[in-house]
Amino acid sequence: MGLNAQVNLPIPEDVHKAIVFCLNSGIKSNEITNEKIDKALVHKNKPENVVISHPVILDEKNKIYRTKVLVDQSHNFFFDHQLRHLPGMLLLEAARQFGTAISHLFFDAPYDSQFILHDLGSQFVAGAEVGTDVFIDVMIIDVKIKNGKLRKMSGVGYVHQNSEIIGKITSSWSIIPAKVVRHLTRFH
Numbered sequence: 001m002g003l004n005a006q007v008n009l010p011i012p013e014d015v016h017k018a019i020v021f022c023l024n025s026g027i028k029s030n031e032i033t034n035e036k037i038d039k040a041l042v043h044k045n046k047p048e049n050v051v052i053s054h055p056v057i058l059d060e061k062n063k064i065y066r067t068k069v070l071v072d073q074s075h076n077f078f079f080d081h082q083l084r085h086l087p088g089m090l091l092l093e094a095a096r097q098f099g100t101a102i103s104h105l106f107f108d109a110p111y112d113s114q115f116i117l118h119d120l121g122s123q124f125v126a127g128a129e130v131g132t133d134v135f136i137d138v139m140i141i142d143v144k145i146k147n148g149k150l151r152k153m154s155g156v157g158y159v160h161q162n163s164e165i166i167g168k169i170t171s172s173w174s175i176i177p178a179k180v181v182r183h184l185t186r187f188h
Helices: 013-023 088-107 178-185
Strands: 056-059 064-069 114-124 134-146 149-161 164-176
Touching: 013 056, 013 064, 013 134, 013 149, 064 088, 088 114, 088 134, 088 149, 088 164, 134 164
Parallel strands: none
Antiparallel strands: 056 064, 064 134, 114 164, 134 149, 149 164
């Protein structure tokens, strides 16, 4: 599938150009390790449920980051049935974890904050092959700061394998400070 067919996914043109530029230059995918990111950075209790590597910055100015999807074919949830491709739910969970990690690592979101996922969308033009590295590149857009604290952000990006775009993922989430969460839960 040619790049023109792949980019028939509705991502703003400036975002698309920046991400594709990073896809084809800068940090090579093989420079990203297979070591799982710390579970606290993706809000997981069990290390076996962490599905991404430590993100790297591709373009600091444009806020573009990359991570590798880590695949454990013995995982009880994601590989509960026979597949010749990676499960879509695995890729979506990787995207969710990626956004959470970016929030902490690059935007200083406090660890005791509550993250509220507003939306997580995807569109794939090809399946992700088992046994071949899969990466996600995300550009962070629409960052909202309130009283000097990160409160909301969105990300748009591509899932790619063998330097071919196989899908897009979009998401937005809020970061609620712990004291606000405690205040809200007292009234329920």
